[in-house]
Amino acid sequence: MTFSAGFSVQAVELFCGAGGMSRGLIDAGIEVIRAYDAWPVAVENYRHNIGPHAEVADLKNLLSIIPEIVRLAPDMICGGPPCQDYSLAGRRQEGENASMTVAFAIIATAVRPEWIVMENVIQASKSQAWAEARAMLKRAGYGLSESRTNASLYGVPQSRRRFIVTARLGERDGFLQSAVADAASARPMTLRDMFGPLIKSPLYFPATSAARRSLYSPDESAPTIRERSIRPVPATWHPHAADIALIENGYVYSRPVRGGRGVRTIDEPFPTVTRTSWERPAPKYLGNPHPDDPAPAELTATLTREQASRIQGFPEDWQWIARTQRDILQMIANAVPAPLAKAIGEIILARQAGQTVPAIEGRFLDWLEHNGQRRTIARNIKASAMRARRLLGGRTYADSARELADLDAVAGFASLPKNTRSDLRRALVLLAQFESSKKSRPKTTRQTRATETAPEPIVLADAA
Ligand SMILES: C[S@@+](CC[C@H](N)C(=O)[O-])C[C@H]1O[C@@H](n2cnc3c(N)ncnc32)[C@H](O)[C@@H]1O
Structure with a gap:
C-alpha cells in the first residue's frame, strides 16, 4: 500500500515492552518518536533492536509523563497496557495492572492526539477498567472501533485473539471496523x-x-x-x-x-x-x-x-538480550505480533490518506424501506452516502452538522449540480439518523427481523 507523499504520523508508545507493536507500526510507515516502559530489560531490548527513543518510566507518574508527551505533540498514542489481571492465566481480579488501562486513557485524553491504538486481551473488553477508560475517551470526543482480532489472520501462525481499539477524534463509533475486517486473510496462517x-x-x-x-x-x-x-x-x-x-x-x-x-x-x-x-x-x-x-x-x-x-x-535477525531465559520468554509472550500491528498501522495510514471508506454496517436499505423509500431510491441514497463519505476522505462524523459543513467545504463540491449536492447532503443526514437509530435500539441476543424494534420515523433536516 502506498501513501500520499509528505504524509506522516508520529506516535508515542506507552507500555512498549521489547517493541513488538513498535516494530509493526514502524514497518507500516508510522514514525515512533518515543516509547516508555517501566521494565529496564524490555527497554534495553527495544533500544538494541529498534532505536534509542525508548525510555524507562513508570507510567503511574502522570504528573511528569503527561507534560512530557504533550510537548512531543504526537499524532498518535498507542500501547498495550499490562493484561495479567484480565488474562485467563491471571488472577481475574482487577488490580494495579488493570488500572494501567485507566492510566493509558488518562494520558491519551490529556494529550489528545488525533489517533489512539490500544491492544489487550479479549477479556479486557468486559472489564471495569476498560468501561472507565472507554467513558473517558468518549467524553474527550473520540469515536472508537473495538475489534476482536485473531493474529493468525494477520500474518503470523498463531491463534492469538486480542482486543484492538482504534480511536480517532470526531469519528463515529465503528469507523474502522470494516477496514480491520477487510485486512484479514481468508484463512489462518499455519x-x-x-x-x-x-x-x-x-x-x-x-x-x-x-x-x-x-x-x-x-x-x-x-x-x-x-x-x-x-x-x-x-x-x-x-x-x-x-x-x-x-x-x-x-x-x-x-x-x-x-x-x-x-x-x-x-x-x-x-x-x-x-x-x-x-x-x-x-x-x-x-x-x-x-x-x-x-x-x-x-x-x-x-x-x-x-x-x-x-x-x-x-524478525529473524532480532537479537534478544537478557540475563535469564525467563525474561526473554516473558518479553516474547508479552508482545503484539509485529505483522498484526503493521496491518493496523497500514489501515490507519490508508484512512488518514483518504484511501479507504468505511462500509455502511447494518440494514440501511431495509431501514430506508421501512421509512417509506422504494428499494431503487434506497439504493441511490446508499450510493450517495458512500460518495459523500469518499468526498470526505473516508471520515465519519459523530457531529452531523460538522459533517455537512465539511462536505460543503470539500474542494469541487460547490461546482457539482445543485441536485447532486442536495442528494449527497440528504444521504448523509439519513445515514446519520440510521446510525443513531442503531444505537438507540435495545440489543437482544437473538433478534430476528420480525421482532426488531420499529424504526423511528424519518424527520428530514433541511439538508438542501
Ligand atoms: C503487554 S506488555 C506490552 C508489550 C508490547 N506492546 C509489545 O508489543 O512488545 C505490558 C508492558 O507494560 C509494562 N508496565 C507494567 N506496568 C508499568 C508501569 N507502571 N509503567 C510503565 N510500564 C509498565 C511491562 O513492563 C510490560 O512490558
Whole structure:
C-alpha cells in the first residue's frame, strides 16, 4: 500500500515492552518518536533492536509523563497496557495492572492526539477498567472501533485473539471496523506456512499476502501455477535445523490453557504464545491427554525460543538480550505480533490518506424501506452516502452538522449540480439518523427481523 507523499504520523508508545507493536507500526510507515516502559530489560531490548527513543518510566507518574508527551505533540498514542489481571492465566481480579488501562486513557485524553491504538486481551473488553477508560475517551470526543482480532489472520501462525481499539477524534463509533475486517486473510496462517515445506529443491513463488508462503515443493500444487511467477530462490533462504525438525515431526505441543488441546499439527496455527508454551508435556498431561489430540503428546516437537520469537512476528535477525531465559520468554509472550500491528498501522495510514471508506454496517436499505423509500431510491441514497463519505476522505462524523459543513467545504463540491449536492447532503443526514437509530435500539441476543424494534420515523433536516 502506498501513501500520499509528505504524509506522516508520529506516535508515542506507552507500555512498549521489547517493541513488538513498535516494530509493526514502524514497518507500516508510522514514525515512533518515543516509547516508555517501566521494565529496564524490555527497554534495553527495544533500544538494541529498534532505536534509542525508548525510555524507562513508570507510567503511574502522570504528573511528569503527561507534560512530557504533550510537548512531543504526537499524532498518535498507542500501547498495550499490562493484561495479567484480565488474562485467563491471571488472577481475574482487577488490580494495579488493570488500572494501567485507566492510566493509558488518562494520558491519551490529556494529550489528545488525533489517533489512539490500544491492544489487550479479549477479556479486557468486559472489564471495569476498560468501561472507565472507554467513558473517558468518549467524553474527550473520540469515536472508537473495538475489534476482536485473531493474529493468525494477520500474518503470523498463531491463534492469538486480542482486543484492538482504534480511536480517532470526531469519528463515529465503528469507523474502522470494516477496514480491520477487510485486512484479514481468508484463512489462518499455519506453522507450515511460516517454517516452510521440507524440500530439497524448493520452488519460489513470491507470496501475494502475509498469510501465504513463498516456497513450495515440486510435488505439491502451488497457489498460482503460472510459469512466469516462479523465481529463483532468494539467496537469503536457508533452512534452519529446528524448522526441519518441526516440519519433519509434523506435530507440536503447547501447554494447554483451560483444558484445551495440547497437540497441534503444523497445518494449524500455534495457540497463543505464553511464557510456558514450549514446556514439554508434564506427566499429568501425558496421563490424561486431550481426546482430540492428533498425535501422542510425548512424540511432538517443541518450539525453540527463536521459533517462538518468529511466531510472535519478531524478525529473524532480532537479537534478544537478557540475563535469564525467563525474561526473554516473558518479553516474547508479552508482545503484539509485529505483522498484526503493521496491518493496523497500514489501515490507519490508508484512512488518514483518504484511501479507504468505511462500509455502511447494518440494514440501511431495509431501514430506508421501512421509512417509506422504494428499494431503487434506497439504493441511490446508499450510493450517495458512500460518495459523500469518499468526498470526505473516508471520515465519519459523530457531529452531523460538522459533517455537512465539511462536505460543503470539500474542494469541487460547490461546482457539482445543485441536485447532486442536495442528494449527497440528504444521504448523509439519513445515514446519520440510521446510525443513531442503531444505537438507540435495545440489543437482544437473538433478534430476528420480525421482532426488531420499529424504526423511528424519518424527520428530514433541511439538508438542501
Ligand atoms: C503487554 S506488555 C506490552 C508489550 C508490547 N506492546 C509489545 O508489543 O512488545 C505490558 C508492558 O507494560 C509494562 N508496565 C507494567 N506496568 C508499568 C508501569 N507502571 N509503567 C510503565 N510500564 C509498565 C511491562 O513492563 C510490560 O512490558
